[in-house]
Amino acid sequence: MANRSAVLAIINPLSGTTSVEQKALLQDALMRRADALDYAPEVVLTTHPGHATELAAEAVGRGVNRVLAIGGDGTINETAQALRRSATALGIVPIGSGNGLARHLGVPLNPMKAIERALTGRPVVIDSGEINEHPFFCTAGLGFEAYVAHAFAQQPVRGLPTYIRTAFRSFWEYKAQPFVLDDQERKLFSLTFANAGQFGNNAWMAPTANIADGRLEQCEISPFPMQAAGMLTWRLFNKTLDHSTYWRGHSITKAVAEVKGPLLIHADGEPITIPTGRAEVRVLPGSLLVIL
Numbered sequence: 001m002a003n004r005s006a007v008l009a010i011i012n013p014l015s016g017t018t019s020v021e022q023k024a025l026l027q028d029a030l031m032r033r034a035d036a037l038d039y040a041p042e043v044v045l046t047t048h049p050g051h052a053t054e055l056a057a058e059a060v061g062r063g064v065n066r067v068l069a070i071g072g073d074g075t076i077n078e079t080a081q082a083l084r085r086s087a088t089a090l091g092i093v094p095i096g097s098g099n100g101l102a103r104h105l106g107v108p109l110n111p112m113k114a115i116e117r118a119l120t121g122r123p124v125v126i127d128s129g130e131i132n133e134h135p136f137f138c139t140a141g142l143g144f145e146a147y148v149a150h151a152f153a154q155q156p157v158r159g160l161p162t163y164i165r166t167a168f169r170s171f172w173e174y175k176a177q178p179f180v181l182d183d184q185e186r187k188l189f190s191l192t193f194a195n196a197g198q199f200g201n202n203a204w205m206a207p208t209a210n211i212a213d214g215r216l217e218q219c220e221i222s223p224f225p226m227q228a229a230g231m232l233t234w235r236l237f238n239k240t241l242d243h244s245t246y247w248r249g250h251s252i253t254k255a256v257a258e259v260k261g262p263l264l265i266h267a268d269g270e271p272i273t274i275p276t277g278r279a280e281v282r283v284l285p286g287s288l289l290v291i292l
């Protein structure tokens with residue numbers, strides 16, 4: 001019998017609001033379908049933060065062609081970072097709260113359809129970004145969105161309703177910050193570096209972002225009066241934020257942003273604190289194969 005091609009599926013058992021039973025069903029279905037397609041499938045459940053990166057790196061080392069990340073943008077980030085600049089392609093099975101990368105790329109949000117796509121689709125080259133040493137594939141950011149990411153990480157329950165509650169509460173607490181951005185002082189509500197166009201849940205910060213153009217979109221939101229918040233939110237979800245006078249964007253390959261004191265950032269929604277207050281951002285053109 002010919003050697004079967006290996007495929008590794010990495011599942012975060014804690015992602016999103018899918019139950020343990022639903023994830024077990026998904027795992028069974030994946031094993032059966034991969035087997036029918038003549039793959040030699042392996043499934044591993046992550047046991048700790050960073051585990052997906054270790055598993056994916058090991059798979060690259062032994063020449064596995066496809067690694068499927070079954071989880072939210074955090075799990076996809078951890079998996080993808082080990083696949084950068086390798087011949088191993090990422091399959092995305094989105095079961096997170098926001099699923100920004102999957103939505104941008106048009107990956108089905110139905111997990112069974114996403115599994116089918118990940119097993120039968122073709123690899124396509126996309127860019128990724130780095131903020132200091134932290135890779136991102138969807139968005140990284142400072143200001144309000146980083147504040148929300150840090151507040152969300154402290155909530156005992158994940159999922160969209162919790163995210164909306166956290167964002168709403170954060171809006172009343174957060175004060176726009178002065179940033180030194182490429183040597184110019186700017187007071188901004190938020191600053192986003194977008195590889196994909198959205199944060200997740202179809203919240204489009206960079207409506208025209210192209211994930212394979214070798215560039216990131218740098219999107220700035222100026223401080224705005226309270227009465228503009230409703231319209232900005234509507235534009236965010238209507239994919240027309242770039243029409244707002246409070247939004248400014250341009251495409252970049254690198255940028256530096258600084259604050260006095262520790263800087264709160266996020267990379268694909270994961271909260272990170274930079275003690276030095278200095279964030280260096282850059283694009284890594286054509287650095288990841290994704291199965292679409």
Ligand SMILES: Nc1ncnc2c1ncn2[C@@H]1O[C@H](COP(=O)(O)OP(=O)(O)OP(=O)(O)O)[C@@H](O)[C@H]1O
Nearest residue numbers: 015016046047048049071072073074075096097098
């Ligand atoms: N067994 C585990 N125990 C604790 N944390 C884990 C475990 N496995 C993975 N993680 C961590 O969980 C984090 C969040 O996972 P993930 O992003 O998949 O789900 P989510 O937060 O529900 O989805 P979203 O990012 O869409 O909000 C990952 O960044 C990873 O570090």
